[in-house]
Amino acid sequence: MPVRSVLFVCLGNICRSPLAEAALRHEAGRAGLSLRIDSAGTGDWHIGEAPDPRAQAEARRNGLDISAYRGRQVTRADFHEFDLILALDAENLSNLRKLRPADGGARLALLLDQVPGRAGEAVADPYFGGEDGFAATWNDVSEAAHAIVEGIKAG
Template identity: 60%
Template sequence: MTHRILFVCLGNICRSPSAEGVLRAKAARAGVDLTIDSAGTGDWHIGKPPYGPMQAAARARGYDLSGLRARQVAVRDFDAFDLILAMDSENLRDLEAMRPPEARARLRLFTDYTDTGADHVPDPYFTRDFDGALTLIEETAEGLLRQL
């Protein structure tokens, strides 16, 4: 059973912190004990909170992302987590390129856990569809919990 999950997107200010907040809330309600974190492949936003419009959309659905801070994926994450979930195929390729050969973490796309037909979580920083991204994240988090 997977107990430690890391969500990864590009800058760690929209998709991955939202997935962290959503799964944390859903797991708590379901009584499932998980260690959950998020990170980005890029270093542009290290130390910054999630993007304001993403926080607002999450807050409207009952998720508080305000305490989260962006960080960059580190090599140690490949041993600290059981499962590292990328928001899109580019993030997955970046993770595969930096993964040490002996690392224990499994790498997958987050959307592997949804039956919506989505093959990635679109980046609302660019699409401006914060609610659409959250809907997909919520549905996929539920699928992930069912498989755990």
């Protein structure tokens, strides 16, 4: 089944998943692909909040603006509305598997499973660290976004 929609999921939806969403929007736009792209968190702590200021700063350093993004929590409907739901670490993937309705058609995987040679790896959560952690997160999500676009183009 071709991928036309992708949802990125981390814990709070203010650091990693908004950066992943921005990276894929950028890569898909450069490739001329029309995809539905969104992000969410498994937790409910940051619903309605803007991304972490450090995530926004990292996006800006890479020419992107994520200031309008707002945190939201994964819903059961997401498993019907997205083709591919990508967790940023194993804990969130496990939580997604528990939340998934029996008839949910979305394929679940880790984000870095999309990158050759990086299957099973997590995108480290930069929340409790410094700006260097956000740069590392950006590198991971950008690499994955490029791999996702190449995979979609290859069919």
